[in-house]
Amino acid sequence: MTGQPVLRLEDITKSYRRGPETIHALQDISVEIYPGEMVALVGPSGSGKTTLLNVMCGWETPDSGTIVRARTEGVDPLAWTELGIVTQRLALLEELPAIENVELPLVLEDRLDAEGHSAARQLMETLDVYHLQHRRPLQTSLGEQQRTAIARALVLSPALVLADEPTGHQDAGHAATVMAALREAASRGAAIVIATHDFGARSFCDRTIEMADGRTVGAAVVGRG
Numbered sequence: 621m622t623g624q625p626v627l628r629l630e631d632i633t634k635s636y637r638r639g640p641e642t643i644h645a646l647q648d649i650s651v652e653i654y655p656g657e658m659v660a661l662v663g664p665s666g667s668g669k670t671t672l673l674n675v676m677c678g679w680e681t682p683d684s685g686t687i688v689r690a691r692t693e694g695v696d697p698l699a700w701t702e703l704g705i706v707t708q709r710l711a712l713l714e715e716l717p718a719i720e721n722v723e724l725p726l727v728l729e730d731r732l733d734a735e736g737h738s739a740a741r742q743l744m745e746t747l748d749v750y751h752l753q754h755r756r757p758l759q760t761s762l763g764e765q766q767r768t769a770i771a772r773a774l775v776l777s778p779a780l781v782l783a784d785e786p787t788g789h790q791d792a793g794h795a796a797t798v799m800a801a802l803r804e805a806a807s808r809g810a811a812i813v814i815a816t817h818d819f820g821a822r823s824f825c826d827r828t829i830e831m832a833d834g835r836t837v838g839a840a841v842v843g844r845g
Contacts, residue, residue, distance in 0.1 A: 624691070625652040626698070626780050626811040627676060632685035634671055634834075645671040646682065647834045655691075655779070658803060658812040660822045660842075663831035669815035670708070672831070673782050676813065677705050691779055698780060701729050704773035704810075706783035710765050712757040712772075718764075719744070719753035722771045729776065736775075743771040746801050748794065762789040770798060774805055781805060783814045787821050799824040 634646040646668050653659055661669045674680040675687065689698040712721045722744055726736040744750035747767040749760075757765050766789045773781060781802065787795035795818060803824050806812050814821065822828055822842060830838040 623654060625654050626689065626691060627651070627653040627813075628686075628688040629676070630686040632672075632675060632682045632687070634675060634680065634682045644834050646675065649685070649834075649836060651829065651836070653780070653811045653813055655809050655811050656806055657827070658806045658814070658825040660825040660828045661813065661815040661831060662817070662822065662828050663837075667831040668834040669831055670784055671834075673784055673813065673815055677703060677782050689780065701725070701776050702779040704776070704778035704781040706766075706769050706773045706781075706786055708784045708788065710757075710769040712765055712769055714757050717754045717756055718749060718760065718768045721757070721768055722775055725772060725776050731776070739777075740771070740775050743774055743801070744768070746797070746804075747771050748797060763791065763794055766790065767794065767798060770801065774801065777805070777808065777810070779810060781810055781812045783812070785816060785818075786814055787816065787818045792820070795820060 629649055629651045632646050632649040636643040636645055649672060661672060663669060671680065675682050719740065722740045723732055723736065726732040726740065741750060744753060747770060749764050749767045749771065752760050752764055770786060787798050790798055799821050802812050816822065825842050827839060827841045829836055
């Protein structure tokens with residue numbers, strides 16, 4: 621890849637204590653993620669994918685190493701509005717209907733105008749959840765909740781999107797819907813990183829980074845058709 625990465629990690633390490641045992645969750649990870657590309661983190665459970673996503677977004681602090689999140693060289697780090705996150709827990713607010721969950725970032729950024737409403741509606745239609753707009757999360761399926769959370773993550777058109785198993789609750793048809801929505805965000809310049817066990821999801825990505833025992837052990841260009 622050429623140009624300035626949106627996200628750059630150099631020599632990242634992260635360890636935990638589990639009783640008397642030290643767990644080396646990440647070991648000497650160096651990764652660059654560029655605008656407009658989709659990258660899949662792959663590997664078995666416990667390989668470090670979720671921990672790496674948490675470090676990428678700033679939710680966990682590495683023991684050592686360097687992290688840079690910026691659109692261009694020498695500017696301030698990405699603002700929260702430029703970072704979209706989808707966790708496995710989804711973290712929807714149960715007291716809010718689906719449409720208000722999706723629009724919450726717009727409210728917090730004081731951008732809930734006609735354009736914001738339109739963006740939220742379009743994303744919900746794309747992800748096949750607009751017909752559920754007035755239902756609260758627990759009145760919808762896990763797959764529908766996950767697609768609502770993805771719409772919320774994309775509604776501000778962030779520069780960097782991090783998604784942990786974004787197709788984990790989807791059937792095959794809706795998995796393709798989710799990945800197409802993320803692919804569309806990448807086509808508009810977002811950098812997308814997903815952790816996934818879904819081989820079908822990988823086909824939407826530009827490259828994969830394989831992890832094992834907290835290390836990157838391989839990388840490959842996918843070559844989308």
